[in-house]
Amino acid sequence: MNLQNNTEIIINKFKEKNYNFVIEKTNFLSEKENNNDLLWTLRGLSYLNKNNKIDSFKCLNIAAKINPENIDAKNYLGILYNNSGKLRKAEKFFRECIKLNPSYISSIFNLANLKLKTNNFEEAISLYIKALKINENIEKIYINLGFAYQSTKQSQKAKLILKKCLNKFPSSTEADKLLSSQTNFKNDENYLKDMVKKLNTKQLNDDQKINLLFAIGKGFEDKEDYKKSFNYYSKGNYLKRSNLKSDINQKIELFEGIKTFFSNFKFKNNIIDNKKRIIFIFGMPRSGTTLVESIISSHEKVSSIGEINFVSNFVKSNFFKDNKIILDDLDKLSGLSLRKEYFNYLESFNINKNVITDKSLDTYFYLGFIKHFFPGSKLIHCQRNAKDNCLSIYKNLFADNESWKYDKNELIEYYSLYKKIMNFWNKKINKDILNIYYEEIVNNKECTVKKIINYCQLKWSEKCLNHHNYVSPIKTLSLNQANKPVYSTSVGSSNNYDIYLREMFNNLSLKINK
Numbered sequence: 344m345n346l347q348n349n350t351e352i353i354i355n356k357f358k359e360k361n362y363n364f365v366i367e368k369t370n371f372l373s374e375k376e377n378n379n380d381l382l383w384t385l386r387g388l389s390y391l392n393k394n395n396k397i398d399s400f401k402c403l404n405i406a407a408k409i410n411p412e413n414i415d416a417k418n419y420l421g422i423l424y425n426n427s428g429k430l431r432k433a434e435k436f437f438r439e440c441i442k443l444n445p446s447y448i449s450s451i452f453n454l455a456n457l458k459l460k461t462n463n464f465e466e467a468i469s470l471y472i473k474a475l476k477i478n479e480n481i482e483k484i485y486i487n488l489g490f491a492y493q494s495t496k497q498s499q500k501a502k503l504i505l506k507k508c509l510n511k512f513p514s515s516t517e518a519d520k521l522l523s524s525q526t527n528f529k530n531d532e533n534y535l536k537d538m539v540k541k542l543n544t545k546q547l548n549d550d551q552k553i554n555l556l557f558a559i560g561k562g563f564e565d566k567e568d569y570k571k572s573f574n575y576y577s578k579g580n581y582l583k584r585s586n587l588k589s590d591i592n593q594k595i596e597l598f599e600g601i602k603t604f605f606s607n608f609k610f611k612n613n614i615i616d617n618k619k620r621i622i623f624i625f626g627m628p629r630s631g632t633t634l635v636e637s638i639i640s641s642h643e644k645v646s647s648i649g650e651i652n653f654v655s656n657f658v659k660s661n662f663f664k665d666n667k668i669i670l671d672d673l674d675k676l677s678g679l680s681l682r683k684e685y686f687n688y689l690e691s692f693n694i695n696k697n698v699i700t701d702k703s704l705d706t707y708f709y710l711g712f713i714k715h716f717f718p719g720s721k722l723i724h725c726q727r728n729a730k731d732n733c734l735s736i737y738k739n740l741f742a743d744n745e746s747w748k749y750d751k752n753e754l755i756e757y758y759s760l761y762k763k764i765m766n767f768w769n770k771k772i773n774k775d776i777l778n779i780y781y782e783e784i785v786n787n788k789e790c791t792v793k794k795i796i797n798y799c800q801l802k803w804s805e806k807c808l809n810h811h812n813y814v815s816p817i818k819t820l821s822l823n824q825a826n827k828p829v830y831s832t833s834v835g836s837s838n839n840y841d842i843y844l845r846e847m848f849n850n851l852s853l854k855i856n857k
Contacts, residue, residue, distance in 0.1 A: 349368070350382070356368070357385055357388070357389065362392050362393050363393075365385055365386060365389040366389050366390065369383070369385055369389075370386065380407075380410035381406075383402045383403070383405045384403065384413060384416045387399045387400075387403035387406060387416065387419065388419060391403075391423070396426075399419075399423060400423055403416045403419055403420045403423070404420065407420060414444060414450075417436045417450075418440050418449050421433045421435075421440070421450065422453060425456075425457055428656070428657075430688065430691035431690065431691055433453075433457055434454065436450075446477050451470055451474045452470075452474050452483075452487075454470055455470035456487065458470060459490075459494075461691045461693065462647075462649065462692055463692075463693045464491055464693075467491050468491050468492070471487060479511070482508060482511075482512045482515055482517075482518075485505065485508035485512075485518065486505075486508065486515070486518060486521065488504050489501045489505040489508065489522075492504060501521070501522075502522065505518045505521055506522070513541075514541075514545055514546075514551060516547065516552070516555045516558070517554055519538055520557060520558045522558075523538070523561050526562075527565055528561070528563075529565050529567075531562070535559065535562040535563070538555055538558055538559050542556070542559065550586075552582060553583050553740065554740065556579030556582065557575070557739070557740040560572050560576035560738065561738070567839075572840075576738050579740065580737060580750070583740070583749040584746060584749035584750045587744055587745075589747075589753065590745055590746050591746070591747050593666055594747070594760060595760055596666040596667075598764055600667050600668050601668070601708060601711065603668075604711070605771065608711065610714055610715060610718075610772070611718070619686065619694070619697055619699050620699070621700075621701055621717055621721070622645075622698065622699065622701070622720070622723065623701050623703075623706050623713060623720055624723045624725065625705075625707050625722075625723070626704065626724055626726060627736070628735075628741065628748070629732055629736050630727040630732050631726075631727055631781035631784065632725045635723060635725050635784075635795065636700050637811070638784075638792055638810045639700050639796070639799060641809070641810035641813045642698075642796065642801055642806060643804060643806065644801055644802075645696055645698045645699070645801070646692075646694045646695060648694065648701055650703050650704065651703060652705070653685055653688050653701075653703070654681065654703060654709055654712065655703060655705050655709055657681055658681070658709050662712070673715050673716075680716075681716045682716045682717060698801065708764060710768045711771075711772075714775065721777070721798065721799050721800075722777065723777045723779060724777065724778045725779055725780075726780050727780065727781040727782070728782065728834070728835075729758060729851055730837035730851065730852075731834065731835065731837045733754055733837075734837045734844065735836070736748050737749075737751070751846075751847040754847070755847065755850050755851045756854075758851065759854045759855055762855050779791065779794075779795060789808060795807075
């Protein structure tokens with residue numbers, strides 16, 4: 344059988360997702376056809392689909408070297424570098440693809456996503472618009488463009504593009520979820536009914552149903568119909584949780600390893616002179632971290648990078664195996680440097696100030712590593728009434744797919760774990776942590792904001808009191824709340840659902856008050 348026939352068979356097997364066949368056959372053929380970039384590309388993509396990133400890198404790099412105009416190989420190399428945190432290399436490959444073919448929509452879209460990821464919103468929006476002009480039949484472009492508009496407080500543009508998406512893709516419940524987040528349903532009679540009708544009549548997969556269930560729950564909450572609201576939130580949580588594997592035991596095991604390692608750890612008092620000073624803001628999801636970030640980043644000396652999760656990803660990848668720490672000495676890391684890699688990563692971001700806020704939420708697990716590798720950084724822990732906090736988590740759909748957020752018992756278990764973690768760190772490095780309560784900001788805003796700014800060693804700025812007046816892009820679920828003046832309606836919000844979540848709230852109180 345000649346090469347052409349073999350190649351056709353391999354392509355068909357690839358389309359059938361028979362990746363083992365593709366890998367085996369291309370490996371055999373490469374002994375005779377070592378310079379065939381198509382075979383190397385197919386093998387690389389097969390490895391990628393089997394989640395073997397190392398071999399995928401190797402094969403795609405070979406394909407791109409054999410044929411520098413192999414646009415598919417270069418595009419997927421960009422994706423791999425992006426996913427592994429090598430953002431500058433990722434951008435290089437995406438731009439090479441666009442240079443080879445200015446209408447190559449995959450790389451345009453991928454570059455736009457990278458720019459969105461690194462807070463270069465203006466360029467991201469421009470690239471999404473360019474992609475839509477090339478092909479207006481890709482739903483995800485509308486979604487990401489709408490999200491970019493929302494993040495930059497361009498709410499009217501966001502609504503227009505999301506409504507256009509729904510007109511073109513009536514089953515796009517992701518558009519519904521985004522649009523509902525900036526819609527006040529209190530006086531709405533039509534859109535909410537349309538979503539309920541869609542849920543009951545459309546042929547939707549689980550992910551589409553989950554988006555709608557949370558969106559409808561929010562709609563009835565706006566109308567203060569808490570019974571119906573809870574009904575939809577409850578169904579959304581149940582369906583979401585049923586599609587996820589439990590991760591709570593892994594979280595507990597992770598903390599036990601960290602606690603054991605740092606219990607007798609002696610921190611050095613050395614101060615490292617960095618060009619950039621980091622303010623780490625952390626706490627449970629929906630605890631006020633976005634609000635605090637918005638307050639600080641409105642200061643003229645501060646830039647925000649949002650939730651990059653770099654520290655947690657780096658630590659888990661390099662210092663842990665199976666949730667156990669695999670090193671004895673943080674100073675002996677075979678050349679690995681968390682601090683160096685962190686600042687290298689930030690070079691792709693839209694940063695023009697020397698003080699930076701990092702609001703990666705699970706930072707509380709890794710405070711020991713931050714204290715060691717970033718001495719002199721600021722640590723701000725955000726807290727909120729436990730019942731209000733857990734309710735807010737239960738009402739929201741998150742992007743990280745952590746199962747504990749969608750099960751009432753696991754949510755209580757995780758909250759209890761979080762309290763143990765923070766009790767440990769507050770005893771270990773209490774003088775370095777500023778603990779702030781959301782209710783303090785609501786009830787005594789000016790005094791609390793001044794305390795935060797003073798702790799950050801920044802000169803006082805009135806902008807911090809009026810953070811909602813300044814364009815500070817936000818990419819989290821809290822973007823609509825953080826873009827408004829501080830308000831008190833969310834304090835005690837758990838009372839609206841007490842009758843439906845009384846057992847959860849009682850168990851929560853028992854658990855954290857032990």
